[in-house]
């Protein structure tokens with residue numbers, strides 16, 4: 326109870342002392358405010374980036390690995406990759422047959438640079454994907470209209486087409502695509518489904534994909550000199566390690582890779598993105614931390630200075646308090662409360678100002694850069710509770726840091742000497 | 748009847764170093780004061796009265812000598828022990844009042860109670876009652892610069908009395924008061940003494956000193972005389 330009264334008393338005193346000279350208090354905490362604002366904005370930026378990356382992972386499938394001739398990481402030389410033997414459909418089917426841990430094994434072929442035409446509208450730069458009907462169980466199977474082709478239609482190599490969102494928007498601005506006949510690379514296809522928008526500002530091309538039955542793809546484009554890309558769905562992120570190990574083992578057997586030789590195929594998964602994202606994150610952090618540290622140092626010096634002034638101005642008061650029975654603890658806690666109240670107040674101002682900045686920034690992007698306005702979706706319109714808590718606690722720690730030496734000096738004053746000060 | 752000794756100083760001296768010069772504020776002063784004594788400390792200006800009071804009040808430390816407060820050596824006490832003594836055992840009235848300039852009368856009187864951990868509502872109640880007792884019931888919200896010298900002195904006295912300390916050290920408590928209020932304050936001190944408190948007060952007025960049972964006269968940092976007050980009568 327006693328300690329509560331003392332805390333309450335300290336809070337009251339620090340509040341009174343701060344509002345006694347508001348401008349001085351504001352200027353003193355300016356450095357801390359700048360630092361805290363950088364922390365807040367950086368945290369918010371990283372949150373937004375994380376959200377958009379997360380969305381990207383969903384497109385690719387966080388529980389999927391892709392066996393491919395090509396490598397996503399770009400770590401291997403292009404020549405080495407080019408000299409690999411193609412992955413064949415037969416190998417993919419063998420993998421599917423023998424896999425025990427994977428939920429699904431889905432081969433697919435890709436043909437870049439296609440054109441789709443509907444009445445007078447044309448869209449170019451389309452990527453034609455030939456995949457079995459099972460492909461509807463991957464992230465590409467989430468439709469906003471129509472249906473996926475069936476196994477029967479696949480086996481019959483029917484001329485049916487599931488289009489990506491960009492194709493849909495370009496050719497059917499008024500909606501209603503299912504049932505229409507379009508010309509793709511000069512062949513007629515019936516649209517049976519439309520995939521939900523998947524791309525983000527970083528992964529926009531994914532909505533330029535269209536899907537046709539794999540047997541139709543083979544009939545139209547052939548599979549002789551093509552390498553198949555095999556999607557292996559683990560079913561959950563936890564199963565990824567097991568599924569990856571089995572996949573590599575099976576593929577090595579299927580492709581007769583000698584025990585001591587390297588894999589002659591690549592395993593691609595979202596993990597490689599996670600690594601490069603971690604790199605981007607740390608670059609942002611490093612840049613931010615540098616600026617933050619700088620402003621914190623300036624901020625701490627500002628607060629420390631004002632606290633020394635405050636101790637000097639109130640030497641007599643300290644003498645009075647000590648002669649009335651204040652312990653050292655009461656004196657130093659009084660000054661620590663005051664310095665922390667200064668920095669905490671600064672943090673509150675930063676939080677309000679940054680919230681305003683974020684609000685304005687989102688509106689400005691939507692208004693002046695409508696092309697990328699969807700970016701805004703990934704950047705939250707308010708500061709997360711976590712950020713607010715971090716900013717507040719950091720500010721209090723800073724306040725304690727800055728106030729420590731002045732507070733100790735105040736508490737060590739000799740009562741009679743302090744009383745003699747004016 | 749021999750009372751219990753509460754204050755016992757032996758060969759206390761206080762030397763101020765002023766550059767190359769040494770100022771002997773107290774030289775080898777020894778003194779015993781028992782429970783419920785009523786002592787007046789007299790002497791010309793600069794004779795060391797305030798210096799002695801500060802030491803007795805555990806605010807200042809002597810350059811030399813031994814101070815036993817209630818049989819305990821003050822030199823061996825921690826900062827916290829000293830703070831407790833200042834807070835609970837002693838009520839100190841400063842010659843120069845030493846009030847908090849930004850706080851009103853009630854808040855000033857509450858100050859020692861803040862450090863004894865009393866609840867805000869109880870504190871305020873007690874402080875107001877004590878201000879009424881010193882005749883300042885109508886000046887509770889006034890800040891020191893809104894009070895006359897005598898009124899400030901009474902706030903300082905109320906602050907010393909509010910914790911109901913066993914020992915009251917008052918440095919010229921009537922120095923700024925007219926005869927009438929001075930008398931009122933002295934009646935208050937008499938009452939406290941009759942209730943069992945120990946009272947030590949500094950004064951240069953013989954009239955005020957006559958209230959005390961024992962009169963100590965100082966000169967140049969030395970005790971010149973220490974006698975029973977022959978004119979003392981219980982009122």
Ligand SMILES: Nc1ncnc2c1ncn2[C@@H]1O[C@H](COP(=O)(O)OP(=O)(O)OP(=O)(O)O)[C@@H](O)[C@H]1O
Pocket residue numbers: 763765770771772790791792793794795796797798799842
């Ligand atoms: N901080 C100090 N530095 C140097 N000398 C001091 C200090 N405090 C007191 N003195 C000296 O010590 C001596 C005693 O001072 P003290 O204040 O005790 O006198 P006093 O008896 O209370 O006088 P008064 O009746 O005027 O209040 C004086 O000569 C004074 O100059």
Ligand SMILES: [Mg+2]
Pocket residue numbers: 796797798842918
């Ligand atoms: Mg004096």
